[in-house]
Amino acid sequence: MSASSGIPRPRPLRRAFVAVAAALGLAAALATAATAPADASAPTPPSGWTQVFVDDFNGAAGSGVNTANWQYDTGTSYPGGAANWGTGEVETMTSSTSNVSLDGNGNLLITPRRDSAGHWTSGRIETTRTDFQPPAGGKLRVQARIQLPNVTGAAAKGYWPAFWMLGAPFRGNYWNWPSIGELDIMENVQGLNTDWATMHCGTNPGGPCNETSGIGNNTSCTGTTCQAGFHTYAMEWDRSTSPEEIRFYLDGVNFHTVRANQVDATTWANATSHGYFIILNVAMGGGFPDAFGGGPDGGTEPGHPMTVDYVQVLQSSGGGTTPPPTGNRDAYSAIQAESYDSQSGVVAETTTDTGGGQDIGSLANGDWALYKGVNFGSTAAKQFYARVASGAAGGVSGLVEVRLDSRGNAPVGSFAVANTGGWQSWRTVPANIGAVTGTHDVYLTFTSGQPADFVNVNWFDFGH
Known part of the structure; x- marks a missing residue:
């Protein structure tokens, strides 16, 4: 009983190789x-x-x-x-x-x-x-x-x-x-x-x-x-x-x-x-x-x-009740980026960042990843932190955005990122967000004015 993997949509050559390799063994979060x-x-x-x-x-x-x-x-x-x-x-x-x-x-x-x-x-x-x-x-x-x-x-x-x-x-x-x-x-x-x-x-x-x-x-x-x-x-x-x-x-x-x-x-x-x-x-x-x-x-x-x-x-039970969030995730602890519940255009790959594990890459304009059931508690979160890396060419950059509950909602916060020195050259970037309480599905969305890959993400979390 063998299994087969889907292949992500085409990417530039260097990143496409990573996408195919990742498709052969999809990532799991610890x-x-x-x-x-x-x-x-x-x-x-x-x-x-x-x-x-x-x-x-x-x-x-x-x-x-x-x-x-x-x-x-x-x-x-x-x-x-x-x-x-x-x-x-x-x-x-x-x-x-x-x-x-x-x-x-x-x-x-x-x-x-x-x-x-x-x-x-x-x-x-x-x-x-x-x-x-x-x-x-x-x-x-x-x-x-x-x-x-x-x-x-x-x-x-x-x-x-x-x-x-x-x-x-x-x-x-x-x-x-x-x-x-x-x-x-x-x-x-x-x-x-x-x-x-x-x-x-x-x-x-x-x-x-x-x-x-x-x-x-x-x-x-x-x-x-x-x-x-x-x-x-x-x-x-x-x-x-x-x-x-x-x-x-x-x-x-x-x-x-x-x-x-x-x-x-x-x-x-x-x-x-x-x-x-x-x-x-x-x-x-x-x-x-x-x-x-x-x-x-x-x-x-x-x-x-x-x-x-x-x-x-x-x-x-049925009866039209809303099922509980899949994730039950803590907003204030590191959420591994590869632990998404759903995604488009995203692949996982091995990272050399501190702690090892995997990151998500091949991120370009229009891509997104969903993390269900992120619990922000009753004290409002006002900060967003993401561990990112980029080997994008000169002049290539884009936004890492946070949206709640629907990809169609306006971002509650975002930051811009360009080349950090390489696809495994990691830095933690902070951003202000609008005050968030309660439990939400969190979308990371990636927006750029051009089609090339511009960022990898290892993990993210939130702060007060």
Whole structure:
């Protein structure tokens, strides 16, 4: 199940190369959840959301999962279903606590193991419930905080951990994929620092959803790699928008969206007119690892678990209520520019600025980035600060503007920027803004009297 990335609109040659490189692995911002303790309870639902399922995996070390919440998939296929789970993977799934167990510290461990004869075993569990879907006019959010198997390179060949969902009609049938829908919230192979998210639907092979690849995209973990630390992987299925959307997130950053109008109405209805169940598993080998070098082989190291801190499902009601802000961001802490919720003309790239990470670049006249749910509090913000760099040619400059809630609104503040000495020559530029309180969606817009790129942005924040 591979994923493909869209290519941003054309740019001048030097910057176009950066845009293509960034499109191959879209940026993610480092969220607080990624650096929380190894056992962090599932977060309290924000206002407007209701928790409909949670498992914090609390229990004695070495015990199995709560079978009121989960059922084990065992063997090499569903009963009467496709061999090797339909993917060509080579392990046998078991309910043994050597493969699926709690660690006693609030985590689930799914651990692939190899016996003396070279046979692999691992674990695959799925929720007993199959009714996870948004209400009419509402939203569903499914998320988990996970550390992927901490193994890389040749020792990781064949590892295929995943956090995903299947349409309820699949249970008991096992031959109606992909028409009933599959939502891959997180897939990873070969110990790569990459998170793939994909929607599968329609017919196989080919069809409106490009099977067996599906409609997918990928991004990278930042701060720590996907293997070296915990990250939060999430999906929001949104029936409050038109067209309906299914959005995928890494550490709070939306990096992939599938919209109902990308396929025909029948295909979408077949994939979404029912509930879903959740699956956690670590496969060994199969089609996805094969696309990245294959395995497992003699150099693959067994015994590296996928560690799951919690799985949580939230729901927001319909009835025309406004969904809560996506971001819940603090205006007075640095907002990483690459953590946008939506954008036009923007690409992300690695930065050499202090602290590392990524910046957004290829910014020219008409480009913009949206940051939802920025909380300014009750004391008015009157200052805007942005960390910017520019390698623009002589005479090339433009404005970095702040607009609230709509790109059509007048800017509340702006500053001009020209060449700072290079595209990675960073400086913090202040600007006055009109007094702002409360919570707003913030747009950074970029305006220039000429079409060339004129600025990069690493982060921004506000002050009183």
